[in-house]
Amino acid sequence: MLFDRIVSRWGLGWLAAALGVPLLLATGLVTARALTPEPARVAPPPAAPTAPATEATPTxxxxxxxxxAPATLPVVTYDPAPAGFPADPRPSDATPLTEGLTPTRKVAAYDAPGGRPLAFLAPTINGVEVTVPIVERRTGWTAVLLPSATRRIAWLPPDGDWATVPLRDQIVVERRPHRLTWYRDGHAKRxxxxxxxMRGQETPLGRTFVLGRTPPPEPVYGGVDVFALGAIPDDPDAIPPGLAGAHIGLHAWQDDDTLGEDVTNGCIRLTRSGQRQLLDEVRPGSVVLVVDALPTPPPTA
Known part of the structure; x- marks a missing residue:
């Protein structure tokens, strides 16, 4: 079970026995030890690994x-990712990212093509297969959104041990109208x-992705699984100290009384039926984009 401890809506100071890695709160973030592996039915077959690096690109x-990469480099886990990785150059770009990358073995992650190795990306985090969206390719190198960080990317070398998978879905969250839209193949579905x-703990802007899912840790989640996202709070000091390292999440709630309001600790809360549909349709690695508002409102199904 993903969540081993939780801060509830009614008692931010309460924690269960201190167990492992933080994840999302009941009003926005919660803490956990292990993600729930995604059912095999949602994982498309991986494509062949990329070809080894050559002396020149096709151009x-x-x-x-x-x-x-020194063997002593840290491995990216559910804890906040190591510092030094570059910012996402297009954090608010609504162009769908249609390809993900899954490490088949531990892969060194760099701060630039030919730059410094800063950490390793492992095939799994907390027992869940890692799929990160590809945001750019340059001079034989591949940039991906970094797990356990907000608006950060990592560069992977051409000869890395990884495979690619197709990504069809994108979730766009608009903060001003409090609206979430699910897109498939570039078309709005729902x-x-x-x-x-809430104020001071706003849902972070920019691109992130679905990292994994977990069973609901308490009845307040409406009995529906939770999506853990790759992003963490913008201001970790604004949340209770016991939630240091927590991730932003996408989840349901026991009622819909606060929909359209700013009441969470950063998470995205929607209806139980909506969360169930996203859990059924959207695979890990799919992009979640948070913006203030889109220039043109998406259609509503």
């Missing part, structure tokens, strides 16, 4: 060599009203 541009982060 003749040299491929920067990958510096050796929209729902949502609750978002």
């Amino acid at each position: 003749g541009e040299p491929v920067p060599a990958a510096a050796p 929209s729902w009203q949502v609750s978002l982060g």
Whole structure:
């Protein structure tokens, strides 16, 4: 079970026995030890790994060599990712990301093509297969959204041990109208009203992704599984100290009384039926984009 301890809506100071890695709160973030593996039915077969690096790209541009990665580098886990990774250059870009990357073995992650190795991406985090969206390719290198960070990317070398998977879905959350829209293949499928982060603990803007899912840790979640996202709060000091390292989540609630309001600790809260549909349809690795508002409102199914 993902959540081993929880801060409830009515008692932010209450924690169960201190167990492991933080995840989402009851009003917005919660803490947990292990994610729930995604059922095999939602995982499309991986494509072949990328080809080894060559001396030049197809355009003749040299491929920067990958510096050796020391074995002592940290591994990206559910705890906040190591510092030093570059910012996402297009955090509010609504263009769908249609390809994900799954490490088949531990892969070194760099701060730039040919740059410094800062950490390793492992095939799993807390027992769940890792799929990260690909945001850019440059000179033979591949940039992905970094897990356990907000609006950060990592560069992977051409000869890394990883495979690619197709991504069809995108979730767009608009903070001003409190609206979540699910897109498939670039077309809006459904929209729902949502609750978002309260003042000082706003739901972080920018691109993130579905990291994994967990059973509901308490009845207040309406008996529906929770999606843990790759993003963490923008201001960790604004949340209770016991939730240091918590992730932003997407989940249902026991009632719909606060939909359209800013009441969570940063998480995205929607209806139980809407959450069930997203759990059935959206695979890990799919992008979740949070913006203030889209220029043109999406259609509502």
